[in-house]
Structure formats: structure tokens, C-alpha cells
Amino acid sequence: MKIIFLSLITGLIVGFVFALFKLPIPAPPALPGIIGIIGIYLGFQLYGWVAATFLK
Template identity: 65%
Template sequence: MKEVILSLVTGMVVGCLFTLFRLPIPAPPALAGIAGIVGVYLGMRLFQWLALFWK
């Protein structure tokens, strides 16, 4: 849980700095992009879970 909170805080600081310097944000600006990132993570976890049965 500590990693999640640190990641969220770091992301917020980076978002503020990019906005302050008027740079484009380094993340997908749309919900579909965020869903894609979550999908990649879930796919990795699913593969790891399925790999347990292949051993």
C-alpha cells in the first residue's frame, strides 16, 4: 500500500510540474489510455497466475 501512495503522490507532483512549465502531461489524457495501461498490468498478472499451473 505504501508503494501505491508514493506512486500517487509522485504522479501528482509530476503533473503539477508539467502543468507549471506548460508541458504536455506524460500520461494518456483519456480514460481509454488509462484503461489500456490497466489492461497491460492485468494481462501480466493473469499470465503469472496461469504460469503457476504450467509448472
């Protein structure tokens, strides 16, 4: 839970600084960005499953 909270705080600070300097947000559009992050996570988990199941 601590890592989630620290990630949220870090994101808020980065977003604030980018807005302060009137820079574009350092992330892809909302929904495609979220789906991309979920895909990366699922791919990482899939590799762990494949490695544990087939590469023993």
C-alpha cells in the same frame, strides 16, 4: 498502502512540474489511458496464472 501513497505523490509532483513548464501531460487521454493500464496489469496477472497452471 505506502506504495500507493508514494505513487500518488509522485504523480502529483510530475503533473505539477509539467503544468508549470506548460508541457503536455505525460499520459494518454484519461479513459483510454486507464483502460490501457488495467489491460497491462491484467495481462501480467494472466501470465502468472498461466505459468503456475500450465508451465509447472
